[in-house]
Amino acid sequence: MTKDKLTPSEHAALWDNFRNGSKEAFSQLYELFAADLYRYGYNLIRNKQLVEDCLHELFIHLHAHRSKLGPTDNIRFYMYRSLRRRLTDSITKLNKFDSDDYVFDNAEFMIEPRESQMIEEQTLERQKQMVIAELNKLPKRQKEILYLVYMKGFTYQEAAEAMDITMKSVYNTVNVALTTLKGYLKDTFKKQGLLLVLLFLQYFFKN
Amino acid sequence: MDYASFKVEEFCKDTDFIHWVISPTEESNQFWNSFIALHPNKSKEINIATEYIKTFHFQEFEPTINDLTNLKKRILEDIDSPIVVVNWWSRPAYWATAAVVLMVFSFGIFLWNQKPTSYQTAYGEVQKISLPDGSIVTLNANSTLKLAPNMKNEAMREVWLDGEAYFDIAKLNGVKFIVHTREAQVEVLGTEFNVSTRRKQTKVILHEGKVKLHTSNAQPILMKPGDMATVSEKIQPIQLKMVQPDQYDVWRESVVVLDDRTISEIVEMMEDTYGIVIQFENPRLLSKKLTGKLSLKSTDDFIENLSIILDVEVEKTEKGYVFK
Structure with missing residues (x-):
């Protein structure tokens, strides 16, 4: 899950500090975004060395060109997009296969493990396992869209821009995925209305 | 936004709602808690939408603290090392000429070394x-x-295959x-x-020695001679x-x-290796099994022999053959 909880104006301020040459701001950029970028990079390409090299290049590039960079109030999106381009470019340069065949090829949906002994919850988990098997069959581009929208909190526009695709394909993918979910989970959810109320309360106490 | 009229799906598609579910802030908690307090009839929908959104969860690789600090060190070191700008225009011209010649030369060698060697065969060519x-x-x-560049000197020999070898x-x-x-990935010692x-699909058939087979979503397996693995x-x-x-x-x-x-299976093989499309008017023949060996040196002979074994007429078409 995302860890940075900066508001857009905090993003803009940090970015401006960095552009004006603050070493501290540069270090803060790394601390805030490197781990998350690493995770994204590794889901795009299963190669730690390549991900690290691209991250290294990305930060060096940002630093070297800081005075020429434009303003942004969404650093995370900006960096995700740059990292994705760097990774796809370096794969293409390596000329092994077309980068399209490689990118996001190994990422998989999984169930967040929950500690629960309740039979009803276990049934729900089993049901979810089936949905996840179904979702994992989606084409990798669609999976990447869902990853960006539902795990990284990208807006549709940001996801489209990051992946160089149209907004329409983002919308369509979200629709397909939600239909899949609905088909599998609807009945279970109806039957387990009570359980859901429980889960719901738990969720609110946690927050 | 008129959240009061939202259904589950609409919540699932709303970016603000998604943000609240995946990384709640004080502000968004306040907003949604008071919304639910005002519209208790929406709590069921909100709750289902929350579950839906949480289902889109991907496996993530967690970089270690070590990975991250080493990388940071590497970045900071490269930033701090000053880049020496050589004012070549202020030096005698032969320096610049020499440098350019050297650069072009070494870049050439670099390209020559780095260029992955690649082999490709046409239909019917071994x-x-x-x-x-x-x-x-x-x-x-x-x-x-x-082939990966520098196969001879690397700690690992790597090749990429599409087709059969x-x-x-x-x-x-x-x-x-x-x-x-x-x-x-097929990993071997010799x-x-x-x-x-x-x-x-990838099929590996082991003749002798030992082979370790890696795939993205299963444990690696060790193959013994005579094993055929299909991934x-x-x-x-x-x-x-x-x-x-x-x-x-x-x-x-x-x-x-x-x-x-x-x-x-034979028909698929003919299409993959020779680019010859064979059709059967009687699909039941496709599941038939045969024994024996057939030479493939001449495609026409192979097809004729096959038609004799199967006892069906064969006709040559533009793209391939049709068994009647």
Whole structure:
């Protein structure tokens, strides 16, 4: 899950500090975004060395060109997009296969493990396992869209821009995925209305 | 936003709602808690939408603190080391000329060294390739093999295969040899085996030695001589069965062994390696199994022999053949 909880104006301020040459701001950029970028990079390409090299290049590039960079109030999106381009470019340069065949090829949906002994919850988990098997069959581009929208909190526009695709394909993918979910989970959810109320309360106490 | 009229799906598509579910802030907690307090009839929908959104959860690789601090150190070091700008225009011209010549020369050598060597065979063409490390690869028709640069000096020998090939790997002081396919990685020390990546699946048939097979979503498996492993996205987990390895690499001698293979397997093989499309008007023939060996040196002879064995008329068309 995302860890940075900066508001857009905090993003803009940090970015401006960095552009004006603050070493501290540069270090803060790394601390805030490197781990998350690493995770994204590794889901795009299963190669730690390549991900690290691209991250290294990305930060060096940002630093070297800081005075020429434009303003942004969404650093995370900006960096995700740059990292994705760097990774796809370096794969293409390596000329092994077309980068399209490689990118996001190994990422998989999984169930967040929950500690629960309740039979009803276990049934729900089993049901979810089936949905996840179904979702994992989606084409990798669609999976990447869902990853960006539902795990990284990208807006549709940001996801489209990051992946160089149209907004329409983002919308369509979200629709397909939600239909899949609905088909599998609807009945279970109806039957387990009570359980859901429980889960719901738990969720609110946690927050 | 008129959240009061929202259904589950609309909540699931709303970016603000998604943000609240995946990374709640004080502000968003306040907003949504008071919304629910005002519209208690929406709590069920909100709750289902929350569950839906949380289902889209991907496996993530967590970089270690070590990974991150080392990387940061590397970045900061490279930033701090000052880049020396040589004012070549202020120096005698021969310096600049020498530098340019040297640069072009070394860049050429760099490209020459880095360029991955690649082999490609046409339909019906089989090529025997000697690799720099002494291994021998027989590349079947309609296949591509790419080599990693500097195979001889690296700590690991790597090749990428699309199609089918027979590998006879030279032992090299424990230096691993890895064949990458779309579906799997075959890791070996020194051995003989056949790899085919046709029809969206990777088949590895081991003749001798030991092979370790890696895939993205299963434990690596160790293969014994005679094993045939099939890896594909559709069939999970890896299928392992004992076969007679010789029958699967006779393509090297342009012979096909029919034993225990259905006609439809043979038809697929003809399309993959020779680009010849064979159609059957009677689909029941496709599941038939034959025994024996057929020469593939001449396609016309092969087709004629097949039609005699199957006892059906055959007709040549523009693209291939139709069995009546």
